[in-house]
Amino acid sequence: MNQDFSASRLQNTSRQEIRELVRAQLESLLRQRNYEGAKSLLVPVQAVDIAEAIEDLPESMQAIAFRLLSKEEAIEVYEYLPPNLQQEILTDFHRQDVLEIVESMSPDDRARLFDELPAKVVQKLLRQLSPTERDATNLLLGYKPDTAGRIMTPEYVSLKQNMTSAQALERIRTYAGGSETIYYLYVTDDARRLTGVLSLRELVLAPPDEKIENIMTRDFVFVHTDTDQEQVANTIKRYDFLALPVVDSEQRLVGIITVDDAIDVIEREVTEDIYTLGGLESGDDDYFQTNLFTVARRRVVWLLVLLITNTATHAVISSQEDVLDKVVALAAFIPLLIDTGGNVGAQSSTVVIRGLNTQEVVMGKAVNVVRRELIAGALLGVMLGVVVTVWAYIIQGNFPVALAVGTSLCAISLIASFAGAALPFLFRSFGLDPALMSAPFITTAVDVLGVLIYLNFARWILRL
Amino acid sequence: MNQDFSASRLQNTSRQEIRELVRAQLESLLRQRNYEGAKSLLVPVQAVDIAEAIEDLPESMQAIAFRLLSKEEAIEVYEYLPPNLQQEILTDFHRQDVLEIVESMSPDDRARLFDELPAKVVQKLLRQLSPTERDATNLLLGYKPDTAGRIMTPEYVSLKQNMTSAQALERIRTYAGGSETIYYLYVTDDARRLTGVLSLRELVLAPPDEKIENIMTRDFVFVHTDTDQEQVANTIKRYDFLALPVVDSEQRLVGIITVDDAIDVIEREVTEDIYTLGGLESGDDDYFQTNLFTVARRRVVWLLVLLITNTATHAVISSQEDVLDKVVALAAFIPLLIDTGGNVGAQSSTVVIRGLNTQEVVMGKAVNVVRRELIAGALLGVMLGVVVTVWAYIIQGNFPVALAVGTSLCAISLIASFAGAALPFLFRSFGLDPALMSAPFITTAVDVLGVLIYLNFARWILRL
Known part of the structure; x- marks a missing residue:
């Protein structure tokens, strides 16, 4: 109307x-x-x-x-x-x-x-x-940040399906100057829709008068302009491609992404993963070029979260203050328990988070992986518990205290392994970034439960 | 004779x-x-x-x-x-x-x-x-593990320099079946020595009767069979190559390494870096397939190192036991100081270690980087110190104690930033792996110095 x-x-x-x-x-x-x-x-x-x-x-x-x-x-x-x-x-x-x-x-x-x-x-x-x-x-x-649209290049060679391979080679000789790669060639129809892909290898190996439509692959892999760049890089990696075509919502070819750009994406994504695991908010800019106030702001977030978790730890220790008051020597082992628990948890979460990021570990295997980590945590706990009991007895001379330290370390190792393995799966299933979310919660679990277990074991073993 | x-x-x-x-x-x-x-x-x-x-x-x-x-x-x-x-x-x-x-x-x-x-x-x-x-x-x-010899493939096309480009294309058509890539072609002399490299692109764009020796690049990049695979991957990444030739000590061509293998190497090396940062010894085998005793053994090393460092922490706390004995409330803040110090140190070491691994940070810039981290640590320290003083006063109600916690956290943040930034450079300069060595030493520095500073600040502020 x-x-x-x-x-x-x-x-x-x-x-x-x-x-x-x-x-x-x-x-x-x-x-x-x-x-x-x-x-x-x-x-x-x-x-x-x-x-x-x-x-x-x-x-x-x-x-x-x-x-x-x-x-x-x-x-x-x-x-x-x-x-x-x-x-x-x-x-x-x-x-x-x-x-x-x-x-x-x-x-x-x-x-x-x-x-x-x-x-x-x-x-x-x-x-x-x-x-x-x-x-x-x-x-x-x-195009949104970190999508295929942002990293694609228009420098490709496109062919028509009724060309012969000799005509196609001629066209490549004429137009190749502006192309980032000529090893993959893209066949489009009159509406610019991508209908096929062929490699220069296939073209060179074909008889000169063969039609492109008979050589090209119609069952090709492509991504959309809004596909996440990490997924683009994973696709290139999985199929060992040298380049990947990018199409719009109507299947029209708008650009390609080459393997060297995919490698750069992998590098950037890995740096992001590593920064997140290290407790830094990652940004688009280069850490070493960013001004120091931005750096401090990006780092302080994690540290302030620690404050909240430590409120709980503080409450637990305060509530058990009578135990510490009676045997002040117990306090000297708190750093060991926290350090070890934190590290056992970090080990488990590191392998699970890396596994999730490389798709080596899938959500469906969560139960298996967590069970494995629990058993590993138990093994570690027993090994560490025995060693630490002996160690604590040697440096401090009080066997009941040493036994309290050793047994609680064994329990902490079990809890830390479990939390480290299970929390990344939990956060991933909520659609959250496991690397970002896991560390504060593991720290809380280890600190709060660890100290609680330790002081109660001590209370019981020392009959306080 | x-x-x-x-x-x-x-x-x-x-x-x-x-x-x-x-x-x-x-x-x-x-x-x-x-x-x-x-x-x-x-x-x-x-x-x-x-x-x-x-x-x-x-x-x-x-x-x-x-x-x-x-x-x-x-x-x-x-x-x-x-x-x-x-x-x-x-x-x-x-x-x-x-x-x-x-x-x-x-x-x-x-x-x-x-x-x-x-x-x-x-x-x-x-x-x-x-x-x-x-x-x-x-x-x-x-060939030693992790060298070019281990990952190379013999599936390449070699040409002679007196061929014409038409003859070369003919040869490619005949022999391409067994080649992993035909996009880079290698020119060898009668003694199999590599004398030149050319791309299929250059070959296709050349006139049919042009001699190979006139098209090929004589100034090409290659690696030796004993070159480290990480260096191979970095070379491919830096030059955006699709493949790299591997020669023996007499410059004879023995294989090539393709970009998809380089991506796999990057992935494996990154997993190794991440595992090391997470405190796990990395092995050649897949973590999730390895038997649990091996897993426990690979994880226990780091944890036993913690024991040694904690001997020092224990000694420091024990020597200051009189302070804790007088104000047992001080003990409840030890986890916060250790957690925060550990994390500030981990943040600094994460960016420096990742920077060294990606060659974004070079040894020559050590002084600049450490200075930057020191200033960032001071900024963080002041921010955290103020927040933590208020926080500790709110949850505990004793201002002198809160002040002791806040001021020592400020000092700990400075120490942790310095240790986290400086130690990786130190270990790298000794030819040691910074990711492997830094964490235990940062933990020691933070725990020992942190607790020492805290209890002495408390002694002084509370006039004990």
């Missing part, structure tokens, strides 16, 4: 008037930062009129108006723009003032207003950008 | 007799496991006679006798062996009884007796082995 209405209106008003009307309203709405309104305004307008209205907007608004269009509209409008304006809009994508306007929108607004870009626009845009410029245009591109 | 002597002896004795003499002596020495003697016996003997002597040995001894030859002798002897015996000796490389004999030699003996294998033998051998079989023959191959 909208279409009919605007078409009939078109017959009564001159095109020039409509264009001016739309332009004026659009400009006013954009100046008011009423993006929702601007988006609604454009819905009933014909693509050709939108194209001309955009042409007349101030430069800093052209790219933003274009990004408010739905994907289907954007494809059409783009086709109506004269080539120099197509170019200008793409250039605006990394103009500082344009980016500042977009930056001032709330992230939700941006996500709601910005539809996916047409494949053709993405390719043209990415092709003219250096990696640094590409980074700067991320806002207008609308 | 030896050569002359055996040559003159040859004129007096029949070839048959010499062969029988060498064979009998060789067999007897091998039965006595006198490999040094066997090696000396063969030095003055002519290659052709060694070849025939080996031919007459019992099957299980043939491969071992062959492996005792120096590289130069091995090349010659191998050429004299009839093709079926060449084949048999290679097959013996993964015969169980042969491997058992080699396994029973001491590793030093093996290393001293086994010279590098000739490139031709390596290639022939690797070509007929599956990866699992290759793993089993490692003993007889003589």
Whole structure:
């Protein structure tokens, strides 16, 4: 109905008037930062009129108006723009003032207003950008951080399925200069949809007059622009690929991700994992380049969490103060119990968290893994318990105290192994990052239960 | 002189007799496991006679006798062996009884007796082995664990430099089946020495009648069979290579390592780093498949080290027992101080150790990095000190005690940051693994100094 209405209106008003009307309203709405309104305004307008209205907007608004269009509209409008304006809009994508306007929108607004870009626009845009410029245009591109859209490159060779292998090789010879890899070749149809993949190896080994459609693989692996980069890297790793195609929601090819970029992703993700295990919040920036206040802020979070857990530990020790008051020598073994318990727990959680991250350990095996760790904890506990009883007796000379230390260490080792193995599974099943969540809870379990067990064993063994 | 002597002896004795003499002596020495003697016996003997002597040995001894030859002798002897015996000796490389004999030699003996294998033998051998079989023959191959020799594959395409690019493509079409990658091609001379590298891309883009020597890169990157696999992976990562050639000490091409194997190496090395940071000794086997006693043994080492460090902590607390005896409430804050100190130290050591492993941090920057961490530690210390003083006052109600806790936490944070940042550099400069060595020493520094500072601050603030 909208279409009919605007078409009939078109017959009564001159095109020039409509264009001016739309332009004026659009400009006013954009100046008011009423993006929702601007988006609604454009819905009933014909693509050709939108194209001309955009042409007349101030430069800093052209790219933003274009990004408010739905994907289907954007494809059409783009086709109506004269080539120099197509170019200008793409250039605006990394103009500082344009980016500042977009930056001032709330992230939700941006996500709601910005539809996916047409494949053709993405390719043209990415092709003219250096990696640094590409980074700067991320806002207008609308791809979320750490997704395939952010790390893909447009530098690939695409072929048509009715080419012969000789024609394809000829095309590669002509266009290979701008391609990041020519070892994987991508076959697209007229609508830019990815229909097949073939390797240069297959092409070189094929007879010269063989059609591409007979050589290409139709059952290929691909990712979407919004696929998480870690999953992209894992896919490349699992299949030993040299590159992976990235498509939009309509299966149109928009870029590729090469194995060297996947290695960089693996490196960054591993650093993130290691930082999280080490109790540091990880950021996108380089730790050694970040200013020290940011560093302190990122580190203090974990340490403040420790305060909360230690409130419980403090309460437990305070409630048992009479035991310590009678045999103050018991206090000197608290560091050993806490250190050892913390380390046994860290050992178990390290292997489970690393296993979950490398997909070596799956959720379905949780019970098996936890049982294994429990048995390992028991073995460790017995070994340590015996050694520590002897050690405590030697350095302190009081056998009942030594026995209390040894037996509680055995129990703590069991608890720590269990908590270290079980908590990562628990947090993963809630959709939380096990590396981030496990350590504070393991510390609490070990400290609170450990001290409680120790002082009660002492009370009982020493008959206090 | 030896050569002359055996040559003159040859004129007096029949070839048959010499062969029988060498064979009998060789067999007897091998039965006595006198490999040094066997090696000396063969030095003055002519290659052709060694070849025939080996031919007459019992099957299980043939491969071992062959492996005792120096590289130069091995090349010659191998050429004299009839093709079926060449084949048999290679097959013996993964015969169980042969491997058992080699396994029973001491590793030093093996290393001293086994010279590098000739490139031709390596290639022939690797070509007929599956990866699992290759793993089993490692003993007889003589490549050390975690070196390029262990992970290389012989499945590459080699070219000659006087071929034209059309001839090269023809050769690739014919031989590509058995190659792991055809995207990098290796040019060797008649002595199998690697003289150049070119990519399939360069070959495809070159005119058909261009000579390979005009396209190939002479200034290529390669590794040796004994290069550490981590360095191999780093080289592939740094240069974004898809494969890397492996040469022996005479620059003869023996294999290649592909990017997917490099990714596997990165994964394994990262797991090793993470395990070490988590306080577990890492082994070649899969943690989740290893039997539990091995697991317990690998984990107990770190925990026993903690005992030694805690002897010092115990001594410090015991020597300050009078303070605790007077104000037993002080004991309840010991877990907080130890936990926080341990975590601040772990944060600093995590970033430094990860930085050293990824080569993001170099030894030359040690002073800068440690200074940064000291300042971060001071910032953290002040923030935590204030918060903790308030927290301790709230939960315990005694301001002097709270002040003692807060001020000592500030000092502990400084010490922990310093120890966490400085110790990895110190251990690396001694050629030790920072991840393995740092944690126990950081724990000691934090526990001993932390408790000492705490109890002395308390003594002074509370005027005990």
